[in-house]
Amino acid sequence: METARPLEACGLLIGTMTSSEHVVIRIAPIENLASGEGAFELEPSAWHRAELAAREEGLAVLGVWHSHPKTSAEPSARDLTGAQAGWSHLICAAKGESAFRSYYSLAGELLEQELH
Numbered sequence: 001m002e003t004a005r006p007l008e009a010c011g012l013l014i015g016t017m018t019s020s021e022h023v024v025i026r027i028a029p030i031e032n033l034a035s036g037e038g039a040f041e042l043e044p045s046a047w048h049r050a051e052l053a054a055r056e057e058g059l060a061v062l063g064v065w066h067s068h069p070k071t072s073a074e075p076s077a078r079d080l081t082g083a084q085a086g087w088s089h090l091i092c093a094a095k096g097e098s099a100f101r102s103y104y105s106l107a108g109e110l111l112e113q114e115l116h
């Protein structure tokens, strides 16, 4: 994450899922193609490779993580519109009282998830 500052760092959350939980086993860093601050766009071929590698291990892509180098871990308006349904969206913030917060995308809303 440090190397990407002040731009956002991003990647995929890889793991397993149960009916009620996403269990993240590892994170895959993916290059951010977005040029401006406050945005991220996963590089598609690295995304594809990470997804294939996960499947070979019997794992799945559970969602996406990205950093907020200048703001708290609240999702931005852009995070909400860009959210993928059924995915977990983990935000790592450099500011704010809670450095890591995660949100599940359901019916156009981001619902905060419990992290443990």
Ligand SMILES: [Zn+2]
Binding pocket: 038, 066, 067, 068, 075, 076, 079, 091
């Ligand atoms: Zn964001």
